[in-house]
Amino acid sequence: MTERPRHILSLSGGKDSTALAIFMRGRVPEMEYVFCDTNKELPETYDYLNQVEAYLGKKIIRIEAVRGFDHWLTLFQGYLPSVQARWCTTFLKLKPFETYVGDNPVINYVGIRADEDRDARISHKPNIQVVYPFKEAGIDYAGVQKILAESGIGFPPYTKWGRSRSGCYFCFFQKSIEWVRLLETHPHLFDLAQEYEDKSQDIKGGHFQWNDDMPLRELRNPESVEKIKQRYEEHKNRRWETRPNKKLVETLTDLEDAEDDTRACTICHL
Template sequence: MAEEKRVRHILSLSGGKDSAALAIYLRDRVPEMEYIFSDTQKELPETYEYLDRISSYLGQSVVRLNADVGFDHWYEMYGGMIPSNHRRWCTRALKLKPFEQYCGDQEVVNYVGLRADEDRTGYISHKPNIKAVYPFREDGLVLRDIEEILRTSGVGMPPYTNWGRTRSGCYFCFYQQKIEWVRLKETHPDLYEKAKAYEKPFEKTGNFFTWSQGESLAELERPMRIEQIKREHVIRIERLAARKENATLAEVFAEADRTQELDEDEDQGCLVCQL
């Protein structure tokens, strides 16, 4: 009798609320789950803190990928060209590739934290041995449910949300909103300076690439520009709140995030980084 193939169950944590809530939601339903985190070595300190908190709740360690090769290695391999929405080598090299190598050729069920109230796509592996499933969508769970899962578990929301960051991912993620760059400068000025140091002419062409679309971090941090960004953000929030009288504050901010993304960039963030 042929031996039955072993199917692995893998959930990739990003440090974001949705993948954290999914891990909590499935902890007792899928006891054989493997939890992984693709570490760029450029994460926010709050992200590492949150991963420790999740691991403690799960009673299981989270496997850290990229232990030896982080962002700077690939940055040098790409000749000092920083990534962008059109050059997402960071997602391929630091997220997808390590994940697929970890999965190997075994049959894998990959659990993804897309909610029922979301309509977006992104980078998810299409290898034939990796099957993506979406428990929140299948069970009809929306943002309020995710917040409740995190609250009742005691894990809570990611600590970077306390200072207004809306997403996980590298501290210099090019999908950050302008207001998030301002908050990064105010909360982690050292990280802002490190991000700014990457903005320099690309040796091969002389082109000057920036993290934030349309302006450098040196331009963005000017006092008058910071005040303008803050004013525009307040106006956006007030308009959305007026349209969504029955929404929670978190839902208003989430909608503001989506609106800002569409205003600044037609593309969407990488799911593997930000869920």
């Protein structure tokens, strides 16, 4: 007898995976909703997931790595993860997900939209078959907006203060303006991120920083904050001029920027 596959939908705390979970509600009763928790996510993400869980009427399984970020950081001799060395995704998201999935057949639901063209499979394990319900149903960005609005869940709450992505509070995919907003919204988290960076100063071979533009110690200075804000406003205005038909919403501009960045990981940010 052929084994029946499990159905797994992984949420990141981002808008697309959330909209997909809402879209799939009731369609696959045995669906397992999962979230790979680094324990370094934004508080808003945890709140949002609780809200989604209540809406789905089903538990979102929190998958945690056996060993957390600090363990791996020590193992990597204090080298902070980066776009080029994304060990955090591997050890805190991907491997725990693959362990949870196991070796039996699985159908994995991924929230890539109809207006996107990218390979966004979470894992390449041969027992995982990836499906893209939004692509099949022709649901694009506007469709996702509609699903989120009609459910009453809305966009992830961190987008209200201008963070474009889900993921760890110190995620290196953040743009400088997002670091400024983190500083203003969650100064304590900014301090923690800076602590990691400060500690990396002692590493042989140079120190490491989360943000390519400048270290957080420098970024938090009022002059830097002012400059970053000014640069962001100029950038926003340029986009406004080149896209006159688009409604000018600050968070949307950031979301668009994030979407342009195809380097980001599906499991962390979708």
